[in-house]
Amino acid sequence: MNNPDIFTQIISLTKRLMVVESTAANPKGLQEVLAIVKDELKGEFPIEEFVSKGIPSILIRNTTESTRNFKIILNAHLDVVPGKEGDFTPKEKDGKLYGRGAYDMKAAAAVMVYLFKDLAKTVSYPIALQLVTDEEVGGFHGVSHQIDEGVRGEFVISGECGSNLRIIHKAKGIVWLKLHARGVTAHSAYLWRGSNALVKLHKALAILHELFPHPESAQWVTTMNLAKIETSNTTFNHVPDDARAFLDIRFTEGTKETMVEKIKNALPDDIDIEVLLGSAPHTVSPDNTQIMALTKAIEQVTQKKAQLGGSHAQSDLRHFTSVGCPGVEFGIAGEHQHGDEEWVNIKSLEDYYTILKTYLLTA
């Protein structure tokens, strides 16, 4: 039986976290959100603090002995993307809580804080609550840093948004590429004397657009965003001899290397490819015992069939899966993360709490 007051307290904590502008540009805000949570849990559990390049994160555990190995890690980020004036004033309307961070992901974090308070002393296995402040800028000094320091989980649940109470057990991979085309400069009235780098680049992009067609709806396919094209040419009457394109590719299978190879093979030899960033897609099998236990808890609480899904974007989970710690995204219901009118469904917080509680008691 849940204490009905607990949901009032969860909403109150969510709002206290939301008024803090915890963006990457405001390091004080990052400290402040963590201080609010530390204050909630102080004296009850050991809290380990981490800092990397000035970015703070914490790890709260239920064990008295110092360990960095847990059966389950509950993970949430308390940083947000920037917002407009007014976005940092939470508003409740028609069962929804509006404001920056409501959905992504301070409400889910607040649920996890109260869940930890409620349950971490009851369960017999080591469990940790991991709170970081740099997910929106890559997670390299939060989750990734804690992993470098030896933090591991047999199973990780990230309360990331986008899941809407579905179990997100796979995520697409990502590659950022820069294509370079080179040509020969000439006066534009005498085209035959030169070779236009922008035209070469344009042809290469047409090949790639055919390889990765633009989907009109959410589909589990590889996609390519042409983010930027540039050349050093600044005038009309000049044949450009250099051009570059910036591509963001989200892919469903293989590795970074196989993806780059596929693109290389599709393009003419005189287009150079520079790889700026990349990581492979990840999948945890639906047969994983923790996924099965979570599925059972969802069905027991909602009386509906649990749904599994994939994420088109990557989250901090990728840092865990890259060291062999399986995990899923499982979060609350809402919409418009990173946009105007971000909101979270307040009722879903109750379901979320009850599902996770049921799950943790059987995990």
Ligand SMILES: [Zn+2]
């Ligand atoms: Zn998020």
